[in-house]
Amino acid sequence: MTVLETIAPLANREPSRAWRKLRANKGAVVGLVIILFFAVLAAMAPLLPIADPLATSWTALRKAPSAAHWFGTDDLGRDILSRMIWGAQSSLLAGVVSVVIAVIIGVPFGVISGYFGGWADLVISRVTDALLALPFLITAIALAAFLGPSLMNAMIAIGLSAMPIFVRLTRGQVLAVKTEDYVEGARAVGLGHLDIMWRYILPNVLAPIIVQATLTVATAIIAEASLSFLGLGQQAPAPSWGSMLNVAKNFLTQAPWMAMWPGAAIFLVVMGFNLLGDGLRDALDPREA
Amino acid sequence: MADLPILSVRNLTTSFLSGGVWKSVVRDVSFDVRPGETVAIVGESGSGKSVTSLSIMRLLAPGFSRIEGSILLNDRDLLALSEKEMRGVRGNEASMIFQEPMTSLNPIFTIGRQICEVLTRHKGMSRQEARAETIRLLEKVRIPNAGARFNDYPHQFSGGMRQRVMIAMALASRPRLLIADEPTTALDVTIQGQILDLIKVLQEEEDMSVLFITHDMGVVAEIADRTVVMYRGQQVEAGPTDEIFQRGQHPYTRALLAAVPRLGSMQGRKWPTRFPVVDIATGETMEPSEVAGTVARGMTPILAVKNLVARFPVRSGILGRQTGSVHAVENLSFDLFQGETLSLVGESGCGKSTTGRSILRLVEPTDGEIHLDGYDILRLDQPGLRRMRKSVQMIFQDPFSSLNPRMKVGSTIAEPFVKHKLGTAGQAREKACDLLEQVGLSSTMMDRYPHEFSGGQRQRIAIARALSLDPKVIVADESVSALDVSIKAQVCNLLLDLQQRLNLAFLFISHDMAVVERVSHRVAVMYLGEIIEIGPRAAIFDNPQHDYTKKLMAAVPVPDTARRGIRRNISNDELRSPVRPVGYQPPARTYRHVSEGHLVQIA
Numbered sequence: 001m002t003v004l005e006t007i008a009p010l011a012n013r014e015p016s017r018a019w020r021k022l023r024a025n026k027g028a029v030v031g032l033v034i035i036l037f038f039a040v041l042a043a044m045a046p047l048l049p050i051a052d053p054l055a056t057s058w059t060a061l062r063k064a065p066s067a068a069h070w071f072g073t074d075d076l077g078r079d080i081l082s083r084m085i086w087g088a089q090s091s092l093l094a095g096v097v098s099v100v101i102a103v104i105i106g107v108p109f110g111v112i113s114g115y116f117g118g119w120a121d122l123v124i125s126r127v128t129d130a131l132l133a134l135p136f137l138i139t140a141i142a143l144a145a146f147l148g149p150s151l152m153n154a155m156i157a158i159g160l161s162a163m164p165i166f167v168r169l170t171r172g173q174v175l176a177v178k179t180e181d182y183v184e185g186a187r188a189v190g191l192g193h194l195d196i197m198w199r200y201i202l203p204n205v206l207a208p209i210i211v212q213a214t215l216t217v218a219t220a221i222i223a224e225a226s227l228s229f230l231g232l233g234q235q236a237p238a239p240s241w242g243s244m245l246n247v248a249k250n251f252l253t254q255a256p257w258m259a260m261w262p263g264a265a266i267f268l269v270v271m272g273f274n275l276l277g278d279g280l281r282d283a284l285d286p287r288e289a
Numbered sequence: 290m291a292d293l294p295i296l297s298v299r300n301l302t303t304s305f306l307s308g309g310v311w312k313s314v315v316r317d318v319s320f321d322v323r324p325g326e327t328v329a330i331v332g333e334s335g336s337g338k339s340v341t342s343l344s345i346m347r348l349l350a351p352g353f354s355r356i357e358g359s360i361l362l363n364d365r366d367l368l369a370l371s372e373k374e375m376r377g378v379r380g381n382e383a384s385m386i387f388q389e390p391m392t393s394l395n396p397i398f399t400i401g402r403q404i405c406e407v408l409t410r411h412k413g414m415s416r417q418e419a420r421a422e423t424i425r426l427l428e429k430v431r432i433p434n435a436g437a438r439f440n441d442y443p444h445q446f447s448g449g450m451r452q453r454v455m456i457a458m459a460l461a462s463r464p465r466l467l468i469a470d471e472p473t474t475a476l477d478v479t480i481q482g483q484i485l486d487l488i489k490v491l492q493e494e495e496d497m498s499v500l501f502i503t504h505d506m507g508v509v510a511e512i513a514d515r516t517v518v519m520y521r522g523q524q525v526e527a528g529p530t531d532e533i534f535q536r537g538q539h540p541y542t543r544a545l546l547a548a549v550p551r552l553g554s555m556q557g558r559k560w561p562t563r564f565p566v567v568d569i570a571t572g573e574t575m576e577p578s579e580v581a582g583t584v585a586r587g588m589t590p591i592l593a594v595k596n597l598v599a600r601f602p603v604r605s606g607i608l609g610r611q612t613g614s615v616h617a618v619e620n621l622s623f624d625l626f627q628g629e630t631l632s633l634v635g636e637s638g639c640g641k642s643t644t645g646r647s648i649l650r651l652v653e654p655t656d657g658e659i660h661l662d663g664y665d666i667l668r669l670d671q672p673g674l675r676r677m678r679k680s681v682q683m684i685f686q687d688p689f690s691s692l693n694p695r696m697k698v699g700s701t702i703a704e705p706f707v708k709h710k711l712g713t714a715g716q717a718r719e720k721a722c723d724l725l726e727q728v729g730l731s732s733t734m735m736d737r738y739p740h741e742f743s744g745g746q747r748q749r750i751a752i753a754r755a756l757s758l759d760p761k762v763i764v765a766d767e768s769v770s771a772l773d774v775s776i777k778a779q780v781c782n783l784l785l786d787l788q789q790r791l792n793l794a795f796l797f798i799s800h801d802m803a804v805v806e807r808v809s810h811r812v813a814v815m816y817l818g819e820i821i822e823i824g825p826r827a828a829i830f831d832n833p834q835h836d837y838t839k840k841l842m843a844a845v846p847v848p849d850t851a852r853r854g855i856r857r858n859i860s861n862d863e864l865r866s867p868v869r870p871v872g873y874q875p876p877a878r879t880y881r882h883v884s885e886g887h888l889v890q891i892a
Contacts, residue, residue: 181691185751188649189705189758190678203695 021283028279034272038265042088051079053086054237062255072257075247084261087239091269094155094224094233094240095217101159102166103213109163110170111197111205115178124167131164140223144232151224151240154233158223162216169212173205180204207284214277218270225266241266293364294321295465295498296345296383300358303337303344311355315340318358318524320517322466327492327499329513329530331506333545333773334744336519338502342468345500346385347375363465381411384459388471390451394443400427400454401439407461426457429494430487449480456487460495467492470502477636478800482844482857485512489856504773506549507803507846510534511853518542534850543567548778550803552845556831561630561808563785564778580785583628583792584810590624591794592648592681592762597621597657599643599818603868616867617643618654619818619875627761628788630795632805634841635815638867641798644815645764648796649683650674662761679709682755686767688747692739698725698750699735706757724753727790728783745776749783756787764796769804781808802845806830811886814838817867819878824887834881834889 022028041048051069057077065072071080113124131139143157177183178201186196227233228242229249236243241262248258303315315337322328332338343349344356347367360367362383367375379385387393395403401423408419420439427435430453443451452472459467469488473481489512492499501512509516509530516533518526518541525539537543544567555562560579599618602611618640625631633641647654650666659666662680669677685691692701702724703717712720722732728749739747748768755763765784769777785808787793799805805812806826813823814835822835833839843857880888 181685181687182693184651185683185685185691185754186693187651188678188683189708189754190675191704191708192675195708199696200693204693 018283022279025279025282027275028283031272031275031277031279034268035276038088038269038272039092041085042092045085045089048085050082050085053078053082053239055079062251062258064255065257071261072255074244074258075251075255080244080258080261083239083244084241084265087234087241087244087262088265090151090234090238090240091221091224091242091266094151094158095221095269095273098155098158098162098220098224099213099216101156102162102216103209105159106163106166107170107202107209110167111174111201113167114171114174115193115197115201121171125171128164128167128171131161132168134161136161136219137223137226140227141230141232144227149232149235151234151238154224154227157227157232158220161223162220165216166209166212170205170209173208174201177201177204208281210284211277211281214273214280218273218277221266221269221273225262292323294323294361295363296322296500297361298341298345298358299361301341301344301360302357303340303349304355304357305349306353306355314522315344316522318517318519320515320524320527322498322500324465324498325492325496326514327501327512328515328517329501329503329509330517330519331503331509331545332519333504333775335521337522338504338519339470341519342385342470342500342502346379346383346468348379348385377411380407380459380464381462382464383466383468384462384464385468385470386452386455386459386472388474390448390455390475393455394451396443399440399442400446401441404454404458404461407458411462422461423457426461427454429460429491430454430457432457447480449476449483452476452480452484453487456484456491460491463495464497466498466500468500468502471504472501473508474503474505478802479636479840479844481508481846485846486856488512505846506546506774506848507551510848510850511846511855513853518545530853531850534848540567544775546848548775549848550774550778550801550807551849552803552806552842552847553830554803555806555826559827561785561788561810561826563782564807566778566782580789583788585627585629585792588626591627591662592625592796593658593660594624594644594648595622595658595660597644597647597654597659599640599647599652599654611871613868613870614873616818616869616873616875618647620878621657621815621818621820623813623820623823625762625794625796627794628792629810630788630797630808632797632799632809632812633815634799634802634805634812636800636841638817639815640818640867641815642766643818645683645766645796645798648762648764649678649681651683675709679758680760681762681764682758682760683764683766684748684751684755684768687771688744688751691751692747692754694739697736697738698742701739701750702753702757704757705754709758711758720757721753724756725750727756727787728753729779743776745772745780748772748776748780752780752783752787756791759791760793762794762796764798766798767800768797770799770801777804784808802842803847814841817865819890821890822888824883824889825885828884828887832883832887834883834887 055078060073060077062075063069063073069079071084074080109124113121139161140157143160144154147153147157183196183200186200224233225242225245228240229246234240234243244262245259251258299319301315301318302313304311304313318341320328330338330341345360356368362378367378394400404423404426405419408414408422414422424436424439432438432450432453446454473484476484485508488499503509513530515528516530517524518533520541526533526537526542533542534546537546547565547567558579560581562579563577565577597618598620600614600616603613603615604610605612621644623631633644635641643652646652648659654667664677666677699721702721706712706717706720707714721735725732725734730746730749742750769780772780781804784795788795797805797808809826811824812826812829813820816837822829822838829838833842878890881891883889
């Protein structure tokens with residue numbers, strides 16, 4: 001083991017303190033519990049004793065919730081509870097994967113732009129400004145339509161649309177951290193640019209990025225629901241909360257439960273991520289006692 | 290004894306709510322301020338001196354703080370007043386000025402308007418009256434051409450001038466008591482001298498009492514009638530300033546006084562000398578020892594700077610056209626020998642930091658030559674530059690921003706060693722352990738993060754990191770300026786120890802003349818990017834030739850109560866700006882030879 005191996009470029013300052021602060025924050029804990037609940041449910045979908053989410057039944061079309069179908073059935077007689085649980089997979093996946101895409105592309109560009117300045121900064125900032133001028137959802141829809149309808153493409157489209165926020169956020173943070181003496185000190189001991197960016201800049205700008213990421217997960221879940229609602233996300237017959245809402249809109253008066261469950265689930269998960277994001281923001285801020 | 294105290298503080302205890310429990314940060318402080326008197330509260334960071342002043346003005350967040358005891362201002366108990374009544378007291382019966390003149394004025398209003406506001410609010414003056422009174426006040430605080438500056442914004446004033454504006458604002462309501470919380474700490478020493486003079490003059494003219502909060506024993510000696518010494522939230526000693534300085538009872542008071550660098554204390558000494566160390570528990574003093582015979586004169590200098598020039602373009606307008614240059618360093622030459630300490634002294638903007646950073650090529654100089662340990666620094670490519678960094682290292686001013694907060698101190702110290710491939714990971718770890726011990730810390734601290742250390746300890750860690758490459762030259766850029774006096778003395782002693790043990794050469798950049806006198810072999814005084822006087826320490830301090838050197842030394846507050854009430858009568862000069870128009874050619878300079886190695890600029 002080398003001495004330097006222990007330096008993970010993660011928010012590893014006072015890990016226990018941040019965790020303690022997060023646990024003390026009731027809202028954040030509620031958010032975390034909600035997210036964990038849905039994540040476990042989605043992961044366990046194949047193991048749970050629930051109906052086949054794709055099995056149609058002509059004898060049970062649009063049935064209200066009952067002992068046989070706790071959440072009711074949809075227009076093709078499929079069990080909504082089962083579709084909700086399977087749909088959680090694609091919704092959560094879409095939320096997390098698209099944010100990972102946005103972070104993986106956006107943060108390096110932001111670091112380069114902020115650290116080097118000059119023409120690199122000029123180009124990256126101008127492109128980011130241009131992308132930020134486009135409304136998030138419109139960009140996502142256009143990209144998804146261009147890439148073709150599928151869940152993966154929807155995730156890419158959402159990720160790319162959310163990326164400019166991370167470029168700008170990271171760049172701003174880097175500009176602030178860059179002026180700290182320890183960055184100059186790292187140059188003074190002869191470290192290269194990569195070392196400085198990786199070990200001196202990145203760990204110190206990560207906290208606000210993590211927070212922004214959790215908040216963006218919520219946005220991405222809504223965006224995936226919107227894309228699926230438009231038929232650009234998860235494709236029939238596979239379930240996702242957005243596509244379920246999409247179908248349900250035609251039966252709002254006859255079968256309101258079809259819209260109610262996915263609507264409530266999206267609401268809960270988004271709230272969960274927002275609560276967690278707020279909690280993380282406070283927990284990772286060293287200025288807050 | 291007719292004089293009732295203006296301010297009478299009894300058993301003041303202030304606590305803060307932290308993590309659900311009340312922690313007292315000021316305990317049982319009692320003192321009086323009588324009419325026309327100046328009382329100083331002196332102490333190091335964390336002593337509770339600022340909290341005391343904020344408690345008196347009740348400026349602490351109500352939900353998270355608790356103030357107990359009694360605070361009588363003109364016989365009225367401030368703690369019994371409602372928040373609304375308190376607003377009538379602040380800035381009216383008692384005014385306050387703060388440390389940071391750069392941030393304590395509202396940048397979007399003119400200074401005239403900000404002062405008028407106080408007058409119309411507290412004194413019920415009409416606009417015209419307030420305007421006339423404001424101009425009178427600005428004249429009173431000796432702002433040149435006051436009438437014309439009424440409509441200027443804070444950014445158009447220098448730091449010292451802004452502090453004058455703050456004082457004018459504090460005086461607007463003719464308070465009986467002025468609370469000054471480190472009002473000169475952020476200012477350059479000549480400007481500090483001006484402001485101290487001003488406060489003394491105004492106190493006489495206005496017959497007010499002053500409560501002066503400071504960490505600087507020199508300032509205390511010069512300004513205070515009586516002194517309260519605070520240590521860790523407690524009042525350890527209070528009494529007439531003379532008593533405290535001559536016959537301080539508490540060991541802490543003596544330790545504090547012993548640690549204060551005194552200008553002139555080095556007369557008759559040949560070598561840099563450690564600060565005396567006082568045991569705070571017993572009050573016993575250990576005699577300081579000299580650091581003799583480290584300088585390798587006569588050999589090739591380890592660092593030779595020739596005709597160094599550093600200019601930075603000033604651009605303005607939409608097209609970013611160059612409208613001038615900051616002539617940060619102009620035609621600077623000096624040598625530094627192994628084992629020697631050369632100090633660069635001067636005030637803000639004199640180019641001393643730029644010089645230090647040019648030597649490490651952290652800024653790119655415009656012209657000149659720097660030879661360091663066989664390297665021609667300004668002609669090195671990237672790999673060469675990296676190798677060169679083994680020979681010269683830097684220690685920064687602020688120990689709170691010079692360490693990566695996300696890196697354990699062991700890794701921080703070992704990192705340069707590992708990155709320069711000077712040995713295996715095991716050796717790096719050993720080296721880090723060894724260095725931690727060398728700088729007076731314990732090798733068991735390797736796995737802690739910087740935030741777990743105090744400012745002085747962090748500076749030791751920064752020194753250990755700088756030493757991990759076994760450099761020959763260390764550029765110490767204001768490395769002890771941000772530290773408390775007792776810590777400052779310890780870190781200076783450490784640097785001197787290291788110089789003796791490792792034969793290091795220091796380029797010691799500082800504005801603090803008293804520290805410079807203590808640690809240097811030679812001194813160079815800088816002004817507007819040029820060295821105006823250079824020579825052996827004794828020559829510079831005992832026989833200064835240049836007017837600016839003399840002025841600089843006269844401005845330094847000395848902790849000697851015999852100097853109380855001195856007026857420096859420094860002219861209200863501003864520090865001049867090193868910004869010049871495009872195409873400006875600096876004049877050729879000539880130097881006069883005063884004595885062996887002592888040169889002074891004459892034209």
